[in-house]
Amino acid sequence: MRMRAGVLLFIPILLFILIFAIIPAVGVIAVSFAGVHGPSLSMYRQTFAQQYLNAFEMTASLSLYGSLIAVVWGFAITWSLWRVQVPWLQKMLMAVSSTMANFAGLPLAVAFMATLGTSGILTVAINELFGVNLTALGWNIASFSGLLVAYLSFLTPLAVILLLPAVSSLQQEWEEAVFTLGAPLATYLRRIVLPIVFPSLVSTLALLFANAFSTYVTAYELAGSSVNLVPILIGYMVNGNVSMNLGLGDALAIEEMVVLGVAVLLYLIAQRRSLVGGTGRRARAA
């Protein structure tokens, strides 16, 4: 009897998820397939126009470059963080990383404008100190490369947070054993480090890609419509700068969710792999 009553506790949260996530999302799917006479693919056909294809290509390459650089660079950082073994530094960098990765969206974008925008502090300082005009050299925060730099400022901390558990599971003794036996660094990396860390690298890459692909605020504030990105296009369909076209927005949103779904699936598969490896290691240690 008590068990039954307890299950009632799940009703509010399940209703909440149903009303505020699942049903609206299903609504998006329904409208995206709606035509004048019954179901149709006309909205999807419209998304194959050059402008939207370009947007997908642009968003995908921005996300891919961003996540690849962030994973490699983030691995180097976690590796160093694990090597130096300074607990307070580790804790502080994790807290700062967590802030930058999850909670600083708009302020961070504004910080980039204030620092590296056309009249940003650093842009002006470099011009006055060294006589180098970054803008004249082609630097522009409202461009693909500008966005890439800004995206890295939250993708790298996210990579550090996600990679640290795997990297800190490496044991110092393994390294010593390998070098004592006379193997070169490359062998150590290829035979020991990579097999342990690889699943985490893949899952992190997938999650960063999804994160970059769905980023809106940073792109909106820094570039607006001057870089052709999918989330920005969807936002404009709602905000109606030109004309409110919700059906087309819905089709783009579904296509974006398919991309995100694939990335998250890859994340989950790789995550499971790294968990299996984790229990194996723990079992061996025990």
Added chain:
Amino acid sequence: MLHKWVTRLILTLFIVTAAVPVVGLVIFSIDNEGLVQWQSYTSLIADPTFQQSLVRSLEISLLSVALTILMITPPVWYGFLYSPRMLRLVEALSFIPFVLPAVVLGLAYVQFFSNPPLDLAGTPTLLPFAFSLFGMPYYIQSVLNRLRLMEARQFHEAAQSLGSSAAASFWKVQFPLLLPGVLVGSVLVFSIGMGEFTITQLTTGGSFMTLPIYLQVNFTNNPLSGAAMAVIAMLIAIIGVFAALGTFSRKRNGGP
């Protein structure tokens, strides 16, 4: 050793690249042709629109926190003790925001909540629900972390064997023990509420001035004042995360 210098160089580079935009923002906000000025801050604090947006953001964020605590704590606790399968379902559903990003959710809300009886688009009513949804994965994980650490089952069984009802055990024994996890999760939900821009802009059309919406408008119209505001917003986020991690680690060391 070469190794040592390489690791130090990498960490230094990471800290410097992370600090550059933040330091740049702070300098930008106090710079007056090479002299320090605080006017951007003093006039911001005196600005009634800023005050109003701050109050609104606080209200909405606290409302999101209350909603999250009431709605999510009991089922997570109950699921942890009695119903792992339901807990797994809730945990899996809590990851929905990762495939349903803010822009898409905004687009969905504008359509779904534009007809009676749920004619809510254009009003701020939707915001606490959306923020709760975004905060859900963080909140559930911090409560679960606490449940795993505090030996919830033993305490619960002890209370019950001494004749306490399940509800009494929850309120008198479990909830106080659970509090650190609830607090950490609440701080994270609160931080999300104070910083959320996308859903707020898309569902209210930017007419409801929260802190982030005003930050965006203000930076466009008056960069100096906007930069000062961004510094304040960033401070709120940093304090929030440090508070959350601080409580958590202290409780982990000194917990039962």
